[in-house]
Amino acid sequence: MTTPPPPATRTAIAEVRGARKQYPGVLALDDVDFAIAPGEVRALLGQNGAGKSTLIRLLSGVERPDSGSVVIDGAPLTGGVTEAGRRGVATCYQELSLIRDVTVAENLSLGKWPTGAFGIDRRQMTRSARATLERLGADIDPDAVVGSLTLAQQQIVEIARAVQEEPKLLILDEPTSALATAEVDIVLGTVKRLSAEGVAVLYVSHRMDEIRQIADTATVMRNGRLIETVSIAGADTSRIIHLMLGEALEAAPAVRAARTTGEVLLRVEDLVVTPKLDGVTFEGRAGEVLGIAGLLGTGRTELLRAIAGHDRFRSGTVSVRGSVEHRPTPQRMRQLGVGMTPEDRKGTGIVPGLGIDENIVMSDWKRVSPGGVLATGRIRAATKALGQRLAIKADDLSRPINTLSGGNQQKAVIARWLHADSDVLLLDEPTRGVDVQAKAQIYDIMRQVADSGKLVVFVSSEAEELPLACDRVLVLRGGRIREEFRAPAITVPDVLAASMGAGAESGAAAEQTIPTDVDVHRVKDPS
Amino acid sequence: MTTTVETTPGTATSGPGSSRPGAFTRIRRAIGGNTTLVNIVGLLVAIVLLYAYLTFNAVGFFTAANQSGLLRDAALIGVAATGMTLVIIAGEIDVSTGPAVALSSVVAASAISQWGLPTWLAIVLTLAIGTAWGSLAGILRARFAVPSFIATLGLWSVLRGLAQFVTNALPVQIPDSDPIMDALNGDVLGVPTPAIVMIVAFLVFGFIARKTPFGRSVFAVGGNAPAARLAGIGVRRVRVTLFAIMGFLGAVSGVLLTARLGSGNSTAANGLEFDVIAAVVVGGTAMTGGRGSLIGTFLGVIFITLIGNGLVLLGVNSFLQNVVRGVIIVLAVLLNVTLSRRRGAREDD
Numbered sequence: 001m002t003t004p005p006p007p008a009t010r011t012a013i014a015e016v017r018g019a020r021k022q023y024p025g026v027l028a029l030d031d032v033d034f035a036i037a038p039g040e041v042r043a044l045l046g047q048n049g050a051g052k053s054t055l056i057r058l059l060s061g062v063e064r065p066d067s068g069s070v071v072i073d074g075a076p077l078t079g080g081v082t083e084a085g086r087r088g089v090a091t092c093y094q095e096l097s098l099i100r101d102v103t104v105a106e107n108l109s110l111g112k113w114p115t116g117a118f119g120i121d122r123r124q125m126t127r128s129a130r131a132t133l134e135r136l137g138a139d140i141d142p143d144a145v146v147g148s149l150t151l152a153q154q155q156i157v158e159i160a161r162a163v164q165e166e167p168k169l170l171i172l173d174e175p176t177s178a179l180a181t182a183e184v185d186i187v188l189g190t191v192k193r194l195s196a197e198g199v200a201v202l203y204v205s206h207r208m209d210e211i212r213q214i215a216d217t218a219t220v221m222r223n224g225r226l227i228e229t230v231s232i233a234g235a236d237t238s239r240i241i242h243l244m245l246g247e248a249l250e251a252a253p254a255v256r257a258a259r260t261t262g263e264v265l266l267r268v269e270d271l272v273v274t275p276k277l278d279g280v281t282f283e284g285r286a287g288e289v290l291g292i293a294g295l296l297g298t299g300r301t302e303l304l305r306a307i308a309g310h311d312r313f314r315s316g317t318v319s320v321r322g323s324v325e326h327r328p329t330p331q332r333m334r335q336l337g338v339g340m341t342p343e344d345r346k347g348t349g350i351v352p353g354l355g356i357d358e359n360i361v362m363s364d365w366k367r368v369s370p371g372g373v374l375a376t377g378r379i380r381a382a383t384k385a386l387g388q389r390l391a392i393k394a395d396d397l398s399r400p401i402n403t404l405s406g407g408n409q410q411k412a413v414i415a416r417w418l419h420a421d422s423d424v425l426l427l428d429e430p431t432r433g434v435d436v437q438a439k440a441q442i443y444d445i446m447r448q449v450a451d452s453g454k455l456v457v458f459v460s461s462e463a464e465e466l467p468l469a470c471d472r473v474l475v476l477r478g479g480r481i482r483e484e485f486r487a488p489a490i491t492v493p494d495v496l497a498a499s500m501g502a503g504a505e506s507g508a509a510a511e512q513t514i515p516t517d518v519d520v521h522r523v524k525d526p527s
Numbered sequence: 528m529t530t531t532v533e534t535t536p537g538t539a540t541s542g543p544g545s546s547r548p549g550a551f552t553r554i555r556r557a558i559g560g561n562t563t564l565v566n567i568v569g570l571l572v573a574i575v576l577l578y579a580y581l582t583f584n585a586v587g588f589f590t591a592a593n594q595s596g597l598l599r600d601a602a603l604i605g606v607a608a609t610g611m612t613l614v615i616i617a618g619e620i621d622v623s624t625g626p627a628v629a630l631s632s633v634v635a636a637s638a639i640s641q642w643g644l645p646t647w648l649a650i651v652l653t654l655a656i657g658t659a660w661g662s663l664a665g666i667l668r669a670r671f672a673v674p675s676f677i678a679t680l681g682l683w684s685v686l687r688g689l690a691q692f693v694t695n696a697l698p699v700q701i702p703d704s705d706p707i708m709d710a711l712n713g714d715v716l717g718v719p720t721p722a723i724v725m726i727v728a729f730l731v732f733g734f735i736a737r738k739t740p741f742g743r744s745v746f747a748v749g750g751n752a753p754a755a756r757l758a759g760i761g762v763r764r765v766r767v768t769l770f771a772i773m774g775f776l777g778a779v780s781g782v783l784l785t786a787r788l789g790s791g792n793s794t795a796a797n798g799l800e801f802d803v804i805a806a807v808v809v810g811g812t813a814m815t816g817g818r819g820s821l822i823g824t825f826l827g828v829i830f831i832t833l834i835g836n837g838l839v840l841l842g843v844n845s846f847l848q849n850v851v852r853g854v855i856i857v858l859a860v861l862l863n864v865t866l867s868r869r870r871g872a873r874e875d876d
Contacts, residue, residue: 310757334759348757351750353817362747362758365740374738
């Protein structure tokens with residue numbers, strides 16, 4: 001059995017009792033007991049797939065447990081989202097659901113506009129919005145258009161919308177993941193106020209500094225189970241990480257031996273991409289798989305996109321083999337031998353209607369079109385070889401790429417840059433949403449590619465896969481590279497601790513243990 | 528696009544007497560679950576039926592004069608439809624075709640009869656000017672992110688207005704005996720020259736679409752522009768080139784029209800853009816981009832032309848003709864969309 005229910009002797013405002021939830025192939029929740037009391041701020045932690053989202057979906061009525069029950073304010077929840085909402089559960093998800101082109105006030109009264117004798121009473125709308133925002137201590141003009149606000153302000157508006165429903169339990173799913181470090185305090189302040197009013201807050205986040213500032217207790221989940229609820233004051237970060245990872249993973253030995261690597265292929269210097277990256281500097285060498293770790297929203301994707309020329313950066317440079325670029329484009333970077341496979345495979349990775357083969361050769365048509373005319377034979381030969389090398393499972397490579405499974409699509413997008421013979425491959429979450437076997441294959445491919453004298457930059461949000469694949473891991477936090485680990489000294493707890501902001505694994509007051517974030521110079525408050 | 532479940536080998540013969548679902552399934556199987564091919568086969572059948580019907584029911588349909596006229600009508604739509612196919616595959620649209628053709632015919636005629644240029648030079652000049660304003664629309668789209676519908680809608684108004692302004696809406700006659708113009712309006716082995724130009728255009732663009740990096744880039748940009756960009760494809764250049772091509776083809780049609788009418792005419796080709804777009808869409812090219820074929824468009828052109836011609840010969844009231852044509856076009860596309868949806872093609876929105 002799991003640990004006994006939390007010490008809340010106060011009557012819980014919301015409870016989950018013996019809940020079990022099975023999805024096809026996954027037991028998402030396994031006999032989970034959970035309770036949260038009024039005014040409590042509870043952090044919810046766990047790796048991807050630990051069951052956090054499922055727990056949230058049960059509490060907010062999006063889904064019902066296969067067995068067990070959800071109890072709100074003493075009575076079982078029988079209906080769906082609407083009933084949960086009416087009975088006081090409000091949820092803010094990572095993605096903002098605001099309408100960007102209308103005002104804050106209008107967003108706050110969508111669907112329930114105050115009406116007077118002459119249609120919608122806009123003044124009343126503004127008044128009530130102002131009241132809600134003041135209650136949250138937010139200095140936001142209700143008549144401002146949402147799109148003109150900062151992300152933190154938008155996040156507050158999102159919270160305000162939930163708060164208008166007078167929730168008893170407010171669930172915040174990684175509310176600060178999209179924010180720059182300096183903006184986080186605004187959200188934290190709002191959470192504190194709500195808690196003081198007696199609202200229970202369930203706060204999903206892995207930023208330890210935030211959690212320590214606002215939460216009383218933290219619940220850690222792993223593999224669909226609720227492992228333990230600990231008091232924040234009494235638990236150091238290494239203990240929480242231990243709970244998140246479990247014995248097996250934590251004890252997993254570092255697998256990579258140290259390697260000698262070649263010349264510097266990629267040098268990133270003082271790269272600034274507003275608002276996420278604040279001076280990132282590193283270099284990557286031929287023959288290495290370079291991992292980039294960091295929590296959700298730390299700017300990993302932004303970093304790769306900037307290097308690949310997809311987004312402009314404000315300052316800094318990207319150099320490839322000594323060629324210094326200030327404003328690269330994807331075309332330019334391709335010429336220099338840099339290719340990126342995006343995290344968002346459907347959105348920016350594949351071209352759905354085209355064949356697998358064309359999706360591969362589109363990075364360099366010239367190679368397969370002597371005299372400017374595409375040679376079917378060459379395309380077939382080139383893609384067949386790559387298909388075999390990367391074990392792309394398809395009987396016919398001319399089939400539309402969207403007929404492939406996610407893992408095979410990913411391999412095809414990687415093959416694209418092998419076709420272009422790029423020296424630097426930037427892989428953003430290449431293993432997301434692919435099955436276990438494909439994951440292992442992708443690690444192998446990265447290794448192979450690196451061994452052929454190229455540089456692979458591997459971004460992952462799953463700390464446990466970095467030691468498996470990388471020769472070196474950089475940890476991104478608060479807009480900068482904070483720590484570097486080299487094989488054979490790359491371990492999951494270390495990487496995770498560095499990502500969460502806990503200094504070294506010992507948890508001892510090492511160089512940078514942090515009450516607020518390290519990134520002091522951007523934080524305005526003088527404390 | 529899931530693979531068809533039944534894979535029993537069957538020959539492609541579709542016996543006219545066999546039961547309908549059987550024949551249909553067999554055709555589908557023979558063409559391997561390819562939506563484009565379903566569309567092409569359907570259009571072919573429709574064209575054959577329409578042709579047969581008109582041959583027996585429309586007086587004067589199956590005459591040499593009418594067949595030749597049919598081909599000339601088809602050419603007016605078809606030449607522009609080749610480029611339009613690529614434009615629509617790329618996820619764009621060009622609504623300026625009619626006015627572009629009209630102004631081109633005015634430019635060509637004026638260059639010959641008023642500015643005294645030799646005919647060949649007048650033609651080259653017309654083509655260059657057409658390409659220029661096409662490029663302008665392309666630059667507005669690619670560089671300044673003006674939606675292509677708006678950019679070409681503006682161009683539509685400007686070009687028509689210019690044509691009428693410079694000619695006072697009066698035809699600009701060209702000299703009666705101009706060997707080049709006569710050739711452009713003549714026949715080669717009984718086939719009208721414009722039809723030959725159209726066929727050449729279809730062959731060229733069919734080749735470009737399937738066999739060149741540019742053509743495949745068009746599909747990539749239309750299928751997923753951000754992905755194409757990230758793969759290092761010059762998305763802007765592709766877009767500018769496409770609209771330049773449209774301008775060029777509009778000018779070609781303008782020159783051919785001048786040769787046919789013996790004058791440059793600012794009010795000609797009224798509403799041509801809609802026939803062109805309709806032909807492309809009836810031919811199975813998706814307005815959402817990324818999917819389409821030149822063969823489909825070719826059949827679409829024939830289909831649209833046949834309907835137009837048939838309605839006239841059948842003596843349908845000329846106002847009612849538009850109604851019938853509109854209904855047929857929408858039905859054809861509806862059928863097309865329904866077929867592809869039933870086949871499990873992705874429907875993103």
